[in-house]
Amino acid sequence: MKVTDIVCYFAEGLFYVKVETDEGVSGFGECSPMQVDVILPIIQKVIKPQIIGKSPFDMEKLEESIMQKNYKISGQLLAMAYSGIEIAMWDAKARFLKQPLYNLIGGKYRDAIPLYGSSMSRDLSPKEEAAKLVEGIEQFNFKAVKIKTGPRYGSGLPVDLRADALKIRTVREAIGKDCRLMVDGNSSYTYIQAVQLFEMVKDCDLHHYEEPCPYYDIEAYIKLCQTLPVPIHVGEQDWNLFTFRDFISKGACHLYAADPIKCGGIASAKRAAVLCRAFGIHYVPHNTTRSIGFAAALHLAASTPECTSYYEYSIEKNSLREQFAPKEFVVRDGFISIPDGHGLGIEPDEEKMRRLLEVR
Numbered sequence: 199m200k201v202t203d204i205v206c207y208f209a210e211g212l213f214y215v216k217v218e219t220d221e222g223v224s225g226f227g228e229c230s231p232m233q234v235d236v237i238l239p240i241i242q243k244v245i246k247p248q249i250i251g252k253s254p255f256d257m258e259k260l261e262e263s264i265m266q267k268n269y270k271i272s273g274q275l276l277a278m279a280y281s282g283i284e285i286a287m288w289d290a291k292a293r294f295l296k297q298p299l300y301n302l303i304g305g306k307y308r309d310a311i312p313l314y315g316s317s318m319s320r321d322l323s324p325k326e327e328a329a330k331l332v333e334g335i336e337q338f339n340f341k342a343v344k345i346k347t348g349p350r351y352g353s354g355l356p357v358d359l360r361a362d363a364l365k366i367r368t369v370r371e372a373i374g375k376d377c378r379l380m381v382d383g384n385s386s387y388t389y390i391q392a393v394q395l396f397e398m399v400k401d402c403d404l405h406h407y408e409e410p411c412p413y414y415d416i417e418a419y420i421k422l423c424q425t426l427p428v429p430i431h432v433g434e435q436d437w438n439l440f441t442f443r444d445f446i447s448k449g450a451c452h453l454y455a456a457d458p459i460k461c462g463g464i465a466s467a468k469r470a471a472v473l474c475r476a477f478g479i480h481y482v483p484h485n486t487t488r489s490i491g492f493a494a495a496l497h498l499a500a501s502t503p504e505c506t507s508y509y510e511y512s513i514e515k516n517s518l519r520e521q522f523a524p525k526e527f528v529v530r531d532g533f534i535s536i537p538d539g540h541g542l543g544i545e546p547d548e549e550k551m552r553r554l555l556e557v558r
Contacts, residue, residue, distance in 0.1 A: 199223075199253055199294060204246050204283065207555040208234050209518060214490055214551060215241070215282035217254065217290050225254075225290025226546050228491035229282035230460045233275060238558060240279040244268060254287035257465060265462060277437035277462045284463025285494045285542075293541040299494075300536060303464060304501035310533040311499050314342035314380060314508040316486060320350065324365040328372035334513040335373060339532045342378035342405060342508045345369055347395070348386025351412055357391055363398040370402040378508070379403065380431075383410035389418040396426050406431045406453060406507075419450035429453055433470070434484035437461045442470045446477050453507060455484035458498055459491040467498055474504045481505050486512045489522045493542040500536040509534075521554060522547065 200220045207214040213229040229237050248263045264280050265272065292299040300306050315334035317327060331343045347362040349355035370379055381404055387395065392410035408431040411418040423430050429452035432445060436456055445451050456470035467483055474481040481504035485495035488511070499505040511529070524544040526537045537543025551557075 199255065199291075200251055201249050201254060201287070202251075204241065204249060204286075206238060206241060206558045207551040208238065208558075209555045210234065211516070212489075212518060212522070212555065213237060213282065214522075214546070214555070215286050216548070217249075217283060217286035219254065219290055219294070221294055223290055223294045225286040225288065225293060225541060226490050227282040227284065227286030227289065227463075228459050228487060228489060228494070230278040230457070230491075232278070236275055237279045240271075240275060241283065242558065244271070244276070245279055245283055249283060254291050257284070257287065260287075261462070261465065274435065274437055274460065277466075278460050281459045281461065281463045284465065285458060285490070288464055288494075289541040296540050298536075298538050298543055299497040299541055300501040303468060303497065306500050306536065307503050308500055308505075308536075310535045311496060311505075311509045312342075312507075312533055313338070313340060313511040313529060314344055314378070315340040315513045316344045316510045318346060318486070318512060318514050320346050324368035327365060328369045330513070331369060332372055335377060338511070338513075338529045340377070340511075341532050342380065343369075343373060344380035344382055344408070344510070346382050346384060348383045348410075351385030357387060359391060359395050359398060362395055366399045366402055366404075370399075375403070378405035380406045380408060380508075381410075382408040385409055385412045387411055389415075389421055392418075392422060393425060396428060400427075404428050408432070409434070416444055416448065416450050419445065420448055423449050423451065431455060431482070433457075434460065436470075437466070439466070439469055442473055446470075446473045446479055451479065453480045453482050455482050457484035458494045459485060459487065464494060464498055468502065471498075471502045471504045479504070480507050482507045482509065484510060486510055488512055488519060488527065489524065490542065490544070490546060492527070493524065493537060493544045496534065496536050497542065518554070521550060
């Protein structure tokens with residue numbers, strides 16, 4: 199079995215990858231779409247020449263040729279680009295073997311995953327945000343939800359802790375005391391600001407506090423874990439095994455979230471999960487795509503004992519993304535079942551992809 203071609207389907211906010219093989223079996227993957235215009239040439243000029251003619255079963259050797267031998271350009275972008283290819287090769291291998299992907303990466307440890315409704319907005323008033331989440335709870339019967347606070351890292355905007363606290367408190371009052379509430383700062387705060395915000399809302403019973411400080415500041419996270427009585431959640435930006443090791447082994451988090459469409463793919467994410475097992479930390483693969491990448495993360499969660507918490511489910515209504523939401527994804531009573539078909543267990547609509555997305 200050899201890879202014969204790599205095809206990219208993309209638009210702003212979407213990046214899908216198809217790996218074709220000489221066995222007539224193809225697989226699909228997804229790259230994080232944060233920098234589509236940069237990821238495309240990395241795939242075409244750096245990764246594709248190393249993959250064509252190679253067996254997708256030689257995963258360790260292929261990963262080494264891409265991620266280690268290109269160390270001069272290593273980083274998040276290379277990892278994002280390789281992630282889509284790696285997931286597509288797993289999908290192709292599992293389809294070739296006529297097995298669901300979870301059987302190749304540990305077997306089905308669980309049949310369904312509990313979800314939390316995730317709001318991505320920062321431009322709504324506290325009451326509008328609360329109403330949006332209540333609508334999601336009523337539609338999907340979520341037992342947990344998450345909101346964004348802060349201006350987002352790198353925005354250059356000043357931090358308004360009072361406004362953030364008001365948003366958290368308004369949402370808590372709207373969803374009631376029985377629904378779990380999570381807060382995601384997206385690297386917005388300094389250590390002391392993160393502590394101050396928690397002190398302002400500590401009576402709101404936060405289920406987890408996600409990425410409040412800059413994502414790379416391990417010292418800040420060590421102090422937060424030692425200071426605050428709330429689970430600290432990090433890892434969605436990370437791609438390097440040694441970064442996984444340092445955050446997990448040094449007590450800088452309680453939940454770790456290596457994302458398979460950002461961190462270099464499924465094998466890299468499984469390594470993060472093994473580290474979590476060694477140090478008694480929950481692993482929760484991050485993903486907000488609700489499409490091919492979401493399917494990969496579900497198989498990862500299904501086959502990973504350490505994935506014991508709620509899994510993120512975006513409640514955003516994006517017209518383009520909604521076009522590609524697989525029919526196999528059905529939320530029932532706040533849970534989603536793992537697709538049982540061959541490979542990722544979903545059938546991407548390639549005709550629609552050709553019609554609505556750019557193809558290279």
